[in-house]
Amino acid sequence: MLYRLEGIVIRSMDYGENNKIINVLTNTHGKVGILIRGAKKARSRHASLAQPFTYAEFTFFRTSGLGTLNHGEILASNHLLREQLELTAYASYAAELTDRVIQEEESSSFLFEQLKAYLSGLVEGKDPQIVSHLYEMRVLDMSGYAPVLDHCVECGGEQTPFRISAAAGGVLCRRCGHKDPQGIVLSEAAYKLLRLFVRMDLRRLGSIQVKPETKQELKKVMRMLMDLHIGIPLKSRGFLDQLDKYSL
Structure with a gap:
């Protein structure tokens, strides 16, 4: 059967001598x-389609399992993401994460749009760490693990400062914080940003400036949730x- 689909390359592997x-x-x-086939050859017309982070329209034959490329048209090469080390690192993280969490043929049109926006955000010069945390939150949400941030997950209270607990699935208020000593007490700035992350569609992300100390706090929180x-x-x-x- 012939397919013609838009897609983003999230993994590229050598196969045989030339493929x-x-x-x-x-x-x-x-x-x-x-x-x-032949993608490793120097003059291959399809070599660019095998590059990580490439967004293209792929035309391929498949009956079951692996498809075989017939034709492709690049829509965005995202070459900058392969030329700058920091951008390569962040793009590679999102690509590997996506490849590991998505199963074969699992419906994921929303995550596709979020990944496309993530890569575009990196190319456009948006803060890579913030864009990365937003994408992580979308992965958590898709997996059913988006944290509850509007109220205490134990008592429903709203007494700040909140402590975020990965085990509890959200924030604990001042009275309930003792129930998870491993939870992280949130500053007001980090709490506001996390609430934004839960709701934010990456396609609507504008310019955002975050202080270094708040970024470190966000990294610690998101690492805890993802782990x-x-x-x-x-x-x-x-x-x-x-x-x-x-970089330190």
Whole structure:
């Protein structure tokens, strides 16, 4: 059967001497695998379609399992994401995370739009850490683990400062905070941003400035939520951590 789908390359692997297999997050059919014959050859007309983060229209044949590319048209090469080390690290993190959480042909049109907006945000110069946290929140939401932030998950109260608890699934008020000693007490700035993250569609993200100390707090919170609820070890996250050490 012939398919023609828009998609984003989230993984690219060598296959044999001259070929590549790509995993593509599509707009309508979830994640699909496509074999691109001859993609490793220097003069291959399809080599650019196998590049990570490429957004393109893919035409391929498939009866079951792996598809075979027939034709492709690049819609956005996102080449900048492969040329600047920091952007490569953040784009790789989102791509690997997506590849690991999405199953084959799992319906994910909303996440496709969010990933496309994430990559565009990086190209446009938006704060990569903030864009990354927004995407993480969308993954948590899709997985059913978006934290409750409007009120205490234990008593429904609204006594601040709140302590966020991954185990409890949201914030604990001042009276209930003792129920999770591992929870993180939130500053007012971090709390407001987290509430924004839960509601924000990446396609509507404008310019946002966040103080370094608040960004560190957000990173700690999002790391806690992702580790408990998603719990997938990612090589790309280790690379991001190494970059953070060198930037200090």
